[in-house]
Amino acid sequence: xxPLCPECSKFGEPxxxxxxxxxxxxxxxxxxxxxxxxxxxxMVLSKGTIELSPKADTTMYLKVIKxxxxxxxxFALVETMPxxxxxxxxxxxxxxxRANYEIRVFYEDDVLGRGKANRP
Amino acid sequence: MKMTFWDAVRxxxxxxxxxITEYKAWFFWHxxxxxxxxxxxxxxxxxxxxxxxxxxxxxxxxxxxxxxxxIEWDNFLRSxxxxxxxxxxxAGIFDxxxxxxxxxxxxxxxxxxxxMFAKFPDAKAVHLPTGPERKTYWVVETKLLLKDILGYRxxxxxxxxxxxxxxxxxxxxxxxxxxxxx
Numbered sequence: 521x522x523p524l525c526p527e528c529s530k531f532g533e534p535x536x537x538x539x540x541x542x543x544x545x546x547x548x549x550x551x552x553x554x555x556x557x558x559x560x561x562x563m564v565l566s567k568g569t570i571e572l573s574p575k576a577d578t579t580m581y582l583k584v585i586k587x588x589x590x591x592x593x594x595f596a597l598v599e600t601m602p603x604x605x606x607x608x609x610x611x612x613x614x615x616x617x618r619a620n621y622e623i624r625v626f627y628e629d630d631v632l633g634r635g636k637a638n639r640p
Numbered sequence: 641m642k643m644t645f646w647d648a649v650r651x652x653x654x655x656x657x658x659x660i661t662e663y664k665a666w667f668f669w670h671x672x673x674x675x676x677x678x679x680x681x682x683x684x685x686x687x688x689x690x691x692x693x694x695x696x697x698x699x700x701x702x703x704x705x706x707x708x709x710x711i712e713w714d715n716f717l718r719s720x721x722x723x724x725x726x727x728x729x730x731a732g733i734f735d736x737x738x739x740x741x742x743x744x745x746x747x748x749x750x751x752x753x754x755x756m757f758a759k760f761p762d763a764k765a766v767h768l769p770t771g772p773e774r775k776t777y778w779v780v781e782t783k784l785l786l787k788d789i790l791g792y793r794x795x796x797x798x799x800x801x802x803x804x805x806x807x808x809x810x811x812x813x814x815x816x817x818x819x820x821x822x
Contacts, residue, residue, distance in 0.1 A: 526663035530794075530795050549706040550644070550706055551656065551706075553656065554655070554656040554660070
């Protein structure tokens, strides 16, 4: 999940969010996210619809960057390998990803040494 | 009874999902990827009122805490008749009869932001005053009533949308020509 507040994030600045029960709230301005969320081992998860407009040469994934203490787990949205779709032999200039999503976090082996994937 | 920013949003008739809609529309407007989304905001009286309320909260009350009960709704309604200023900066010679693609002219509530856009050609892209500095530029100010603005959000540049009729009344504050700057 991108930690972004539609009220106070300026041009994509990350926001500090806090979860209380099933509600997710921005600590700075008090914006309440409309959907229900839940926290599992320090991760905030939800289901819904997401729209992304990535640059034509990038794809993204969510990477665990800190998880020694589950309550302080943090994640980063990371750009990875180039993705250049084609249609009728023509390079696509830009595209929109629109999908129902469910976030699953895959831990890196060398960070936690737990084997392959740990799906909450 | 005093209310919080979020109480006022509900008073206007909007909910959290509407704030997301508004944010997306402004974001896509700035990124130019889907600028037409702002038409939905312009046609909806609730979003028009939200823009006026945001301006009142940010610029007239100069408030920052959206969680504290500091809003007197009646005071806001009275402020709709108060005069405000908006600014715009650009290159070359000021043209008050500009025809925009959408039915508003984008100005800013900040003189400094207008001056930055006027002086630096790439200010809009980076929101930073990086060179080279323009040799010809202008900054104008428009006086209008709060109730007459069409939209306001501060995504970094305190942008105010006003209609073309009001823009035609803009007064030139700075007109810097190359010959006079030498």
